Amino acid sequence: MIKPNTINVIKATVPVLQQHGEALTTLFYERMFKNNPEVKPFFNQAHQHSGGQQRALAGAICAYAEHIDEPEKLADAVELIAQKHASLGIKKEHYPIVGENLLAAIKTLLGDAATDEIINAWAEAYSNLMEIFINREQAIYDHHQKSFGWQGFKDFKVVKRENSSNTISSLYLQAADDMPLTPHTSGQYITVKWPTADGVSTLRNYSLSNRPGSEHYRISVKRELASISTPSGVVSNAIHDTIEEGDIIAISPPCGEFTLQAFDKTSTNHIVFIAGGVGITPLLSMLHTVLDNKNAVDVTLIQAVVNGDSHAFEEEIRSLANEHYNFTWHSRYSDPNGNDRNNQRFDSEGFIDDALLQDLVTSTAHTQFYLCGPEPMLQQCYQLLRHNNVASSQIHYEFFGPAGSLEHETPQ
Structure with a gap:
C-alpha cells in the first residue's frame, strides 16, 4: 500500500x-x-x-x-x-x-x-x-x-508460406513436436524469437490472422521498408527474404488484450471492423469467430488499403462475404491503379470519412467497433465515431507499435 x-x-x-x-x-x-x-x-x-x-x-x-x-x-x-x-x-x-x-x-x-x-x-x-x-x-x-502446454519460446515448423499481398507474407506454423494446438483467442498475437548476426536474438510480435481452432497458427508479416523516421524492419525483411517451408522458428504462446469481447444479440446487434493495411490481421481472426457464432449479428468490415496490389486476404474475405448473408464487406482504396479501375476491385475511393460510416452504419446504439491500422487512421476513425456519439466503451483499438491512446482526441 x-x-x-x-x-x-x-x-x-x-x-x-x-x-x-x-x-x-x-x-x-x-x-x-x-x-x-x-x-x-x-x-x-x-x-x-x-x-x-x-x-x-x-x-x-x-x-x-x-x-x-x-x-x-x-x-x-x-x-x-x-x-x-x-x-x-x-x-x-x-x-x-x-x-x-x-x-x-x-x-x-x-x-x-x-x-x-x-x-x-x-x-x-x-x-x-x-x-x-x-x-x-x-x-x-x-x-x-x-x-x-508451454511458456517462454517453443520451436514451430513453417508448414506453408503464401503471399497475402505484394507486401505481406503469411506463414502457417505447427508445433515441431507435433503436439496439437490450443485455440488462441481471436485478436491475440505471438512473439517470434529471431536470431541475429551478432548472436543475440531479437523479438517481434505478430498477430494471429487465422480462425481460432485451426490445426496451425498463421502469422501475416508486412515487409517494413525504411522511411524518413525509421530504418527497414530487420525481422520482417528477413522473414520475407529467407524463410522457407520446413524452416523452424521459435514462438511464444498467444498473448494480448485486444480480443473479441463476448457478445449476444440482446446487447449487440452489429459488429463493425475497420482495418487499415496490415491492421486486417487481428480483425480477420475476429471476423472468422463472429461469423462462426451461431447467434448471428450483423457484421461489417471496412478495409482500407492503398490499391489492389496491397489488398491483403482479398479472396479469403470475398469467400466469407459470399457465404454469410449477415456480412457486409466494403473495400476503400486510397490510391487505386488502372488495373483496379478496369476490374472494379474496390467499392469506393479515398480515406475513411463520415459519409462512409453513415452509409454503412445506420445505428450505433448497439454496435461494437474494432479498429486496427496506422495511427493516423485510428485517430481519424476514433474522432469520427465519437463525433457521432459512439461511447468510448463501444470502441476497441490496437496500435501496431508502441502503445498510445486516442482518448485525448475525444471532442469535449
Whole structure:
C-alpha cells in the first residue's frame, strides 16, 4: 500500500512529467542500454529510432503519476503492458534493472530539484508497480503452461508460406513436436524469437490472422521498408527474404488484450471492423469467430488499403462475404491503379470519412467497433465515431507499435 505522503509527492511531479516526460524516457533508455545491454533485445530498435517508444513510456509514466491514487483507471494499461511483457519473456529479475535506471534518469533530469523526498517517493511507487506487474505476469505464464502446454519460446515448423499481398507474407506454423494446438483467442498475437548476426536474438510480435481452432497458427508479416523516421524492419525483411517451408522458428504462446469481447444479440446487434493495411490481421481472426457464432449479428468490415496490389486476404474475405448473408464487406482504396479501375476491385475511393460510416452504419446504439491500422487512421476513425456519439466503451483499438491512446482526441 502506497503511503499518502508518497501519493502527494508523486502527484506533485505530474506537471514536470507532462512537460519533460519524453526527455526523461530518452535519458532512461540511453542509460539502460549502456549499463544493461542484456535487456536491449526486448526492445524494437526501430521504435527507439522513431521516438515512438519514448513517447509511449512517457505517457505511461505520466498516467501512473496522475492516477496513482485511482488504480482502477490504470487497469487496462496494466493489462496491455503485462501481456506484452509476458509475450517477450520479461521476468522478475528484469524489474530492478528498470527501476535503477529510471530513478537515475529522474535524478539527472531534475538535477538539484531531485530531493531525497522525491526520489524515495518514486522508489516506493515503482516498487508498488513492480509488484503488480510481476504478479500479473506470473499469472499469465501459469495460464500459458496450463492452457497451451508451454511458456517462454517453443520451436514451430513453417508448414506453408503464401503471399497475402505484394507486401505481406503469411506463414502457417505447427508445433515441431507435433503436439496439437490450443485455440488462441481471436485478436491475440505471438512473439517470434529471431536470431541475429551478432548472436543475440531479437523479438517481434505478430498477430494471429487465422480462425481460432485451426490445426496451425498463421502469422501475416508486412515487409517494413525504411522511411524518413525509421530504418527497414530487420525481422520482417528477413522473414520475407529467407524463410522457407520446413524452416523452424521459435514462438511464444498467444498473448494480448485486444480480443473479441463476448457478445449476444440482446446487447449487440452489429459488429463493425475497420482495418487499415496490415491492421486486417487481428480483425480477420475476429471476423472468422463472429461469423462462426451461431447467434448471428450483423457484421461489417471496412478495409482500407492503398490499391489492389496491397489488398491483403482479398479472396479469403470475398469467400466469407459470399457465404454469410449477415456480412457486409466494403473495400476503400486510397490510391487505386488502372488495373483496379478496369476490374472494379474496390467499392469506393479515398480515406475513411463520415459519409462512409453513415452509409454503412445506420445505428450505433448497439454496435461494437474494432479498429486496427496506422495511427493516423485510428485517430481519424476514433474522432469520427465519437463525433457521432459512439461511447468510448463501444470502441476497441490496437496500435501496431508502441502503445498510445486516442482518448485525448475525444471532442469535449
